[in-house]
Amino acid sequence: MPSSGVRRPKVRAFRLVNGLRVLLAPNDDSPTSSVWVWYRVGSKNEHPGITGASHWVEHMLFEGSPRYPKGTIDRAVLRVGGELNAFTDTDFTAYFTTVPRDHLSVPLDFEADRMTRAAITDEEVARERTVIHSEREGNENWPEFRVEEELFQLAFRVHPYRWDALGRRRDIEQMSAEQLRQYYRQFYGPKNAVLVVAGGFDPRTIEAEVRRRFSPLPPWGDDVSVRDTEPAPSGERRAFLRGPGTTPYIQIGWRSPALADPSTPAVLVLDTILGGESRIFSAGMGWRGRREHPTARLYRALVEKGIAVRATSGWSPRVYPSLFTVQAQAASGVSLDRLERGIESVVSRLTRAGPTPRELSDVRVRIRRGAALAYEGATGTGFRIGYFATLDSVTLEDELYHRLLRVTSQAVQRAAAQLFRPEARVVVRYEPTGATHDE
Amino acid sequence: MSSAGDPLRIEYGREVNGLAIVRQSSPAGAASFSATYVGPAGWGFDPAGEAGTARVVNQLLGSGAGSFDRVALARRLDSAGATLTTECAPESGEVTIWGPAEDWEKLLGLLATVVLRPRFEDADLERVLRQLSERQMREVSQPASRAERELYRAIYPEGHPYRTSGLGDRRSITRIDADRLHRFHRAHYTSGDALLVVTGPARLATVEAVAVRYFSEFDEHRGPTLRMATVRRPTARTVSVRLDGRSEVDIRMGGDSLARSDPNYPAAFLANEVLGGRGQLSRLFQRIRERGGWVYHASSELEAMRFGGHWTIGAGTAPQNAAKVATMLTHELERIERQEIASRELREVRESAIGEIPLALESTADAHELAVEVAYHRLPGDYLLRWPALLRSVRPTEVREAARSAMDPARAVTVLAGPLPRR
Numbered sequence: 001m002p003s004s005g006v007r008r009p010k011v012r013a014f015r016l017v018n019g020l021r022v023l024l025a026p027n028d029d030s031p032t033s034s035v036w037v038w039y040r041v042g043s044k045n046e047h048p049g050i051t052g053a054s055h056w057v058e059h060m061l062f063e064g065s066p067r068y069p070k071g072t073i074d075r076a077v078l079r080v081g082g083e084l085n086a087f088t089d090t091d092f093t094a095y096f097t098t099v100p101r102d103h104l105s106v107p108l109d110f111e112a113d114r115m116t117r118a119a120i121t122d123e124e125v126a127r128e129r130t131v132i133h134s135e136r137e138g139n140e141n142w143p144e145f146r147v148e149e150e151l152f153q154l155a156f157r158v159h160p161y162r163w164d165a166l167g168r169r170r171d172i173e174q175m176s177a178e179q180l181r182q183y184y185r186q187f188y189g190p191k192n193a194v195l196v197v198a199g200g201f202d203p204r205t206i207e208a209e210v211r212r213r214f215s216p217l218p219p220w221g222d223d224v225s226v227r228d229t230e231p232a233p234s235g236e237r238r239a240f241l242r243g244p245g246t247t248p249y250i251q252i253g254w255r256s257p258a259l260a261d262p263s264t265p266a267v268l269v270l271d272t273i274l275g276g277e278s279r280i281f282s283a284g285m286g287w288r289g290r291r292e293h294p295t296a297r298l299y300r301a302l303v304e305k306g307i308a309v310r311a312t313s314g315w316s317p318r319v320y321p322s323l324f325t326v327q328a329q330a331a332s333g334v335s336l337d338r339l340e341r342g343i344e345s346v347v348s349r350l351t352r353a354g355p356t357p358r359e360l361s362d363v364r365v366r367i368r369r370g371a372a373l374a375y376e377g378a379t380g381t382g383f384r385i386g387y388f389a390t391l392d393s394v395t396l397e398d399e400l401y402h403r404l405l406r407v408t409s410q411a412v413q414r415a416a417a418q419l420f421r422p423e424a425r426v427v428v429r430y431e432p433t434g435a436t437h438d439e
Numbered sequence: 440m441s442s443a444g445d446p447l448r449i450e451y452g453r454e455v456n457g458l459a460i461v462r463q464s465s466p467a468g469a470a471s472f473s474a475t476y477v478g479p480a481g482w483g484f485d486p487a488g489e490a491g492t493a494r495v496v497n498q499l500l501g502s503g504a505g506s507f508d509r510v511a512l513a514r515r516l517d518s519a520g521a522t523l524t525t526e527c528a529p530e531s532g533e534v535t536i537w538g539p540a541e542d543w544e545k546l547l548g549l550l551a552t553v554v555l556r557p558r559f560e561d562a563d564l565e566r567v568l569r570q571l572s573e574r575q576m577r578e579v580s581q582p583a584s585r586a587e588r589e590l591y592r593a594i595y596p597e598g599h600p601y602r603t604s605g606l607g608d609r610r611s612i613t614r615i616d617a618d619r620l621h622r623f624h625r626a627h628y629t630s631g632d633a634l635l636v637v638t639g640p641a642r643l644a645t646v647e648a649v650a651v652r653y654f655s656e657f658d659e660h661r662g663p664t665l666r667m668a669t670v671r672r673p674t675a676r677t678v679s680v681r682l683d684g685r686s687e688v689d690i691r692m693g694g695d696s697l698a699r700s701d702p703n704y705p706a707a708f709l710a711n712e713v714l715g716g717r718g719q720l721s722r723l724f725q726r727i728r729e730r731g732g733w734v735y736h737a738s739s740e741l742e743a744m745r746f747g748g749h750w751t752i753g754a755g756t757a758p759q760n761a762a763k764v765a766t767m768l769t770h771e772l773e774r775i776e777r778q779e780i781a782s783r784e785l786r787e788v789r790e791s792a793i794g795e796i797p798l799a800l801e802s803t804a805d806a807h808e809l810a811v812e813v814a815y816h817r818l819p820g821d822y823l824l825r826w827p828a829l830l831r832s833v834r835p836t837e838v839r840e841a842a843r844s845a846m847d848p849a850r851a852v853t854v855l856a857g858p859l860p861r862r
Contacts, residue, residue, distance in 0.1 A: 007470070027468060029466075029467035029468035030467075030468070030801075031466075031467075031797035031800060031801075032797050032798055032801055070729075071719075071725075071729065074718075074719035074720065075719075075720065075787075078717065078718065078719055078720045078791045079720070079787050079790060079791050079794070080790070080791070080794045081790070081791050081792070081793060081794020081795035081796065081797070081798065082794070082795070082798070083718075083795070083798060098798055098801075100794055100797045100798070101797075126732075127731075127732035128732060129732070130732040130733065130757075131728060131732050131734070131735050132735075133757065134687065134733070134734050134735035134736075134755060134756055134757060135735035136686075137686035137687035137755070137757060138686075138687050138735055138736070138755045140685070140686035140687070141581065141582055141583070141685045141686055141687050141689075141755075141857070142581075243684045244580055244682060244683065244684040244685060245580060246573050246576035246577050246580060247573055247576070291522065291524070292501075293513065294502075294509045294510050294512075294513045295510055295513050295514060295517070300510075303566060304562070304566060306565065306566070306569060309569055309570045309573040310570070329573065331569050331573070332569065332572055332573065362514060362517060362518075365517060365518050365520075366517050366520070368520075369517070369518075369519070369520025369539070370520065372470070372520060372539065373470055373471050373520060373538075373539060376469055376470065376471060376801070376802040376803065376804075377466075377801030377802040377805070378801060379798075379801060380801070380802070432580075433684070
């Protein structure tokens with residue numbers, strides 16, 4: 001166990017000659033094993049015309065490869081009681097399978113098979129197009145999705161963070177199977193992948209199995225770094241949306257630093273003080289539903305005072321500068337002007353005076369406690385190890401942990417001053433309309 | 440203190456003034472503990488004209504108790520690395536605490552304070568009512584929740600606990616005040632007909648002793664009785680709700696079904712898994728998404744509760760495909776009742792359900808959910824160990840019979856909510 005408070009299981013790391021990074025985290029007590037394949041490919045690697053390609057490829061990797069024809073991957077996992085899924089973000093795409101520990105060979109076999117040899121046929125691409133359309137339309141039913149998509153589109157003119165990982169409607173309609181195959185051949189392969197195996201297994205046996213299955217794969221995977229740089233923001237940008245909904249909703253974004261920026265720990269602390277979530281070090285069950293945070297500043301200033309029914313902040317550090325956001329849903333009868341003034345007042349106060357000693361001390365306690373219980377279960381372990389390894393390295397977690405605990409009030413204040421500049425602000429307001437027609 | 444045991448075996452202890460004590464071992468290597476109080480405090484008990492009361496009481500339990508106001512309680516939990524969640528359902532109200540196993544006694548004490556001594560402060564009540572009001576609007580305006588709302592209204596008669604989502608309406612929540620909350624709390628957060636389920640390292644005798652220390656002060660020891668209005672047998676029909684400005688139509692189909700205690704439950708469970716409950720293995724996923732490409736999601740659920748239950752199918756699709764997808768869902772429902780399920784298909788689904796048990800034991804929180812379910816339904820302590828044999832004893836004809844009675848297409852209500860074409 002590392003000397004930090006992060007109780008991560010011991011990780012055996014090695015790299016294959018084709019570039020694949022492998023991380024094994026065995027836990028003999030675990031009745032399950034989890035296999036994660038993380039590709040450093042996400043919507044950041046797309047361009048207009050093929051937005052949504054990473055997400056589409058994510059779907060297509062379940063639709064057939066030489067030894068696993070369509071439908072057989074799902075069957076192979078589910079018939080032994082396992083679960084599998086995948087998700088796509090701006091900076092990465094992750095595939096995971098968790099199985100009872102005796103069945104670990106199954107996911108290792110198909111992950112190797114589909115890493116460079118997914119079929120992506122014309123017929124399956126055509127069929128999946130309507131599924132992806134449906135996924136996007138389901139999201140569009142939510143005002144929050146529409147607002148966030150608009151916010152990023154407004155904030156970025158050049159950088160690919162401009163579009164959502166689901167892709168634009170028009171691109172989903174027009175992208176060809178050949179374009180998808182090209183995208184897959186260009187970026188997917190061992191050089192851009194991280195394989196994590198966590199849970200119950202014998203590390204020697206599994207290391208040998210990983211080498212046997214993955215070493216023969218070609219060393220594919222073009223450079224995934226993004227060359228386009230977004231110019232510094234030069235003025236506030238605003239958009240107004242109208243549509244069905246309940247009460248007015250607002251999302252404000254400010255250009256935020258990249259993950260590797262020295263101010264990242266201070267911004268993470270700032271996010272916790274404003275919105276209440278301690279994110280990567282939240283105490284357990286973080287993904288089991290949203291909790292309210294009565295100690296958070298936005299909650300106290302807006303929800304407690306009857307201005308909003310919910311209000312929080314959001315920040316996921318990304319490979320490139322992105323957006324720090326604050327979002328709030330107005331209470332009935334409260335205008336968006338008043339709600340926006342309330343949010344501005346909260347961020348200005350934090351910028352002016354910084355956090356209180358008690359706030360900082362509370363955040364540190366939460367980070368320590370969260371880190372101590374962060375690793376429980378093979379699936380969660382595979383996620384955490386893969387997440388940090390894909391964005392940087394496994395030890396990033398320890399570095400962040402230590403740096404978070406050393407963040408001072410002045411550092412948070414400096415980060416707030418740098419972040420909450422009026423010229424870096426993007427605002428999207430949503431006014432509800434609409435009637436219901438029962439038949 | 441510690442006792443490594445099998446988390447699949449649930450231990451029933453003695454009652455503390457009527458409160459049943461239930462204990463489960465944490466999964467091997469887990470460093471956390473979890474405890475849940477489950478009481479007869481669901482929205483099925485809402486007083487007449489005061490719909491929403493049960494949800495408000497349940498939500499306010501996390502907003503201050505004993506000497507802790509809302510902020511102090513949040514700080515206390517944060518400093519312990521613990522979380523507190525509340526959940527309200529038609530039949531029951533739950534409060535769960537999760538945190539480090541080494542602090543389980545202190546955290547159980549905190550859970551008792553939350554359950555037994557809520558503050559119900561005026562400012563908190565106002566805030567929760569504002570939030571409830573917004574949720575009422577959201578339920579009506581979002582296609583998915585609107586479709587569910589209309590489905591249950593079509594299946595269940597007025598006054599039935601399963602007819603609503605417990606959010607109340609604009610008028611009913613104006614009647615809720617602190618006195619009414621205290622009255623509901625006294626009558627429904629009782630020891631009678633209630634459970635305390637603890638998943639952690641302590642032995643049963645220790646859990647019992649700690650429970651006696653903390654949970655002996657209930658005002659009311661008798662559990663109230665849930666009144667169940669008789670469900671009329673609806674004939675199959677379709678309800679359409681046009682919600683302009685949305686992109687996708689949400690479809691819900693369903694009807695009333697069996698209770699968890701019904702001896703046919705394992706067969707009905709398998710029928711639902713074959714239809715749409717087992718993800719990518721199920722027929723709805725295979726035929727409507729994988730072969731047809733019509734939807735992103737299509738699944739089914741059998742919700743068997745203590746006093747009754749219902750089955751539902753859910754799918755979302757483009758407006759122009761809504762009628763076709765609804766027909767396909769009906770076809771699959773009819774097929775499962777009309778044709779015997781092939782042994783191979785049944786075997787595959789059954790072994791998948793059995794094989795997933797270790798996955799449900801990955802963490803204390805996962806294992807605890809199973810224990811609460813077993814205990815709430817008063818199932819035997821070794822039920823999870825017997826579950827594989829129960830499933831393997833079900834024959835294809837029994838699955839078909841169960842589908843016929845528990846998911847009857849002749850009585851299915853279909854709701855389409857979203858941007859439906861104008862007639």
